[in-house]
Amino acid sequence: MYVPPFEITPKIIDLISKISEKIGEINSLESSAHHVELRRESRIKTIHSTLAIENNSLSLEQITAIINGKRVLGAPNEIQEVKNAIQAYDLLLSLDSTKEKDLLRAHALMMKDLVRNNGRYRSGGVGIFNGQNVVHVAPPASSVPALMKDLFRWVKRTDIHPLVKSCVFHYEFEFIHPFQDGNGRLGRLWQSAILKDWKKVFAWIPVESLIQKNQAKYYRVLRACDATADSTAFVEFLLLLILKAAEEIVQNEKRVTVKVTVKVTVKVTVNQKKILEAVKKNPHVTLDELSKKIGISRKSIAANVKKLQEAGMLKRNGADKNGYWEIVG
Template sequence: MRPPFSITDKMLKLTVEITQAVTLLELQHQRDLHLRKENRIRSIHSSLAIEQNTLSLEQVTAIIAGKRVLGEPKEIREVQNAYEAYEEVFKFDPYSIENLLAAHRLMTKGLVKESGAFRERDVGVYDGNGTVVHIGARPQFVYGLVDDLFKWAKKTDIPALIKSCVVHFELEMIHPFLDGNGRMGRLWQNLLLAKWQPVFEWIPIESQVHNPV
């Protein structure tokens, strides 16, 4: 089933502009291996910071380099897990539920009991005042909704830039996991974009979400 969205003229215009910019970036990233590594670290730092991880970019860089860092063990583990997930995910099939669960297992191992599994109970998203702002799909419908979403995404001919946004949005709406939904949504959008243009493996789009210009 097609997710409910409309393609506007502005979206198509931006798609063309981004495609042109990506072509130039690909040439730059092919030449600069240091930049690729640096951007991967920025992606991880920003994605975790959105989830309230307090480690600085310098601390994240040190952890990935194998250095000892003073910090909360949970936050350090989040960095280590995210790095492993980003290192592996671009080999995955973005339309495979098994691969989605495998990526979640990498992202959350040692942090949640339900690592690598869809949730089996209801879940809600709350704002800073404790008010419910979103209720995820009932657990018995999660697998079917994700399956429908991936089947649609695999078949659709809409531009990859738009498709990746729709998939990201719908995953957050379904909220398939008890924890890690935000990180997984951003990771899966990266994967979809990288399958279209490999340079997206190294573009820190999470940084723009964390610190929009």
């Protein structure tokens, strides 16, 4: 059986321990009233970041609007990329990370109406580019089916820790670069698929956002590992990003819990609390929608919204038609 070249270093062992501890903290926060909204925010960040890495220019607010079923102005192919990514990540929990056919199904969905051969391995040569610079030249297309079968055989049979397995797969997948296009977003998606098979919460941890922020180093580490024919440095790099993403989830949950608890108990009426909760779930909600949802007149909604704005707890960004609400303070 093919075994990818890498080593388990003391640094990797330490990172596994720290990540496991943070995942335990995240699981303990699942009973929080805000965890559903935080999951939603994390998913939006994930989709925005994994597409931004591929030069999609749509903003976080535009992607939120698309998820909410609203129309946005933008390049048709970029809007299609977002719609495809939404569907692919919605499929995440049902994907079996050990099955090659599920990977092909995910690619077919992620690249629908973007490439002709979505869901099929490439027939020509490809490489990884960072801007105009070639980072990696992939193996010939004729080798791809056998290389992918070997990789999935290893994924299914290895007893290595899932955190390490996910990182090694990510590296090997990008090395093979099995598709004509969409390899980056599929590699990131499949790392999440492997991790959620270990701990389901990884379906909502936005590791992609940290990869985006550290994109230059991501490519440098890939290039260095290619030179040494060993993915150890890439594993260490990705584990550190996973740890930081988990730490951010814990910090955000604690910050939101404290902020909302203070505001609700000290400054907010029942209807104002309902308005804040509705805005958290849908920043693009309208006054008419709030009126129907909460069961009071539009005039009362407007008066309560004004009080929240005057108290510095609610902010309106953008115009009435295309803007969105933001909870502040």
